[in-house]
Amino acid sequence: MLSVLTRFTLLICLAFVAAYIALANWGPDIAIPAGLVVLAIPLVYSYINLARLRKYVIQDSVENMPLPSGFWEEVFFRLQRLVRNLKQEIRTVEKQHDRFIEAFQASPNGILMLDDQDQIEWCNSIAERFFGLNFKRDVLQRINFLIRRPEFIQYLAKRQFEDPLLLERMGADANLSLMLQAFPFGQNRHLLLVQDVTDLQKADAMRRDFVANVSHEMRTPITVLMGFLETIHTLDLDKAQQDQYFEMMMSQAQRMKSLVEDLLTLANLEANTLPAPMQSVQIPTLMALLKNDAEALSQGRHALNFETSSPCDLMGEEREILSAFSNLVSNAIRYTPDVGAVTARWSVNAQGQGEFSVTDTGPGIASEHLSRLTERFYRVDRSRSRDTGGTGLGLAIVKHIANRHQAQLIIDSMPGKGSTFTLRFPKDRVAC
Incomplete structure (x- = not known):
């Protein structure tokens, strides 16, 4: 297939040959118009094809336009292939972008992307739920205008993001505990990762209460036992009083024994998460x-x-x-x-x-x-x-x-x- 430049050169040569023949046979009055006509035909043809190309470009359907004949065939063919390749690359990038968005949406953590002015560029649905945001409404809004907690505003202003920030009483019902941390990326942009630590906070509180309750429950019988032992050791008691004190001491010891047994039973049950056997x-x-x-x-x-x-x-x-x-x-x-x-x-x-x-x-x-x-x-x-x-x-x-x-x-x-x-x-x- 001849190149466009070669075809154009052949066309010019053909025009000169036509003009020369006309000049030799019919004189200059015929030769000049004949040469111009020969030159005008491809120009008109090119104008028609450019108009068609403009139409298909406006309609964004270049890859579907029919190929003309002549040297414009190669131009249209190469343009179609270029447009198809570009659109294929765009579709590939869009699919990758959609997969990234789906992955971020599937994350159990809240994700917010902030620009260099701390304006929201994007956030997932979990972040919307955590902070009561609406991405379509709040895009390009400054995050500190939407989350008005003083500790968060101070955290954002200090720009010291090495440690996370705990925000309590968050969410629509003010019953969430959120762990938030900012990570710099790009050109002065920041990624906010937000984790729901409500259950962890409750578990930690239950652990503290459990230790306190066990200590309290054990302290009372131990105190009673020590008191009776000191009494028996220091006082001269008759047999009836000794039997009474020993019975009360046995009751407190039994109470401690029951508590320890229940604690061991509970620990074993919590450690064994498998279904019970079918016996x-x-x-x-x-x-x-x-x-x-x-x-x-x-x-x-x-x-x-x-x-x-x-x-x-x-x-x-x-x-x-x-x-x-x-x-x-x-x-x-x-x-x-x-x-x-x-x-x-x-x-x-x-x-x-x-x-x-x-x-x-x-x-x-x-x-x-x-x-x-x-x-x-x-x-x-x-x-x-x-x-x-x-x-x-x-x-x-x-x-x-x-x-x-x-x-x-x-x-x-x-x-x-x-x-x-x-x-x-x-x-x-x-x-x-």
């Missing part, structure tokens, strides 16, 4: 054990009723099931006044789910306490905490055992009308 647990045998323990704890002060309305057994870890059921029964007895009633019932509902429920006629529990009952050492009435003889870990143990058996712990209670605690097991853990 058959004989419900009649289990209910008989629960009844014997309940009668020993109640000492005849309560009306106890144990019902088994279904012959189906339960599939799980027998030791853990017994511990969970026993904790629910013992809690009901401890918090139900004398001459009150406690009823434990095993049944299978219409959906085939196994249910173990314990109902008491105790004082009941206000609704604001229900969501926190399974927290370690949480007590509704701290003034009665030591009178009941519990460790404050029973319902926390029940919750972990329920999780191991894919069960639900359902609490229904109203002040003055008693409480019902129900463990509901899935259908595949009921053996009939």
